[in-house]
Amino acid sequence: MSSTIIIIAIVGLILLLLFSAALTKPLRWAGKLCIKAIIGAILLFFLNQVGGRYGLHVPINAATVSVSGLLGIPGVIGLTVIQTWILS
Template identity: 55%
Template sequence: MSSTLFIGIIIGLIILLFIVGAPVKPMKYIGKATIRLGIGALLLFFLNVFGGAIGLHIPINLFTVLVSGFLGVFGVGSLAAIHLFIL
């Protein structure tokens, strides 16, 4: 399944939940999680842009976005440390 189709399905389901009347609390958690994942992807992007000068590149995939999104700067730092010292 392509990523654009997957994103379209998720957006459609969220809009359907708004129309049907989803409970507010779960929607709040989904919104917070989405924002955290977006921030995690941005942190990894900027790490790749600025870390490219020293040969540091962390691939942006579901696992790394989850780690950096939910752990924040510490998650990005741990991913960078794993890349530098272990890989």
């Protein structure tokens, strides 16, 4: 009787480890996206602070934060070009 309990406990621990690993990967991915979005918003904020002197303003919304967060500095430059030459 005790050997079946030990086997069930070992199988249960293995299943617990498998499911916990499967749940942490999406959470890591979502966390990285949130951090990148925050960095993108900060980049846009500083661009607006410095660019305000020269009449340059890129709105901070979900689309621009996503582009600047995922692409980084080239994304901010691309948004600046779009805002300055195409939309103005």
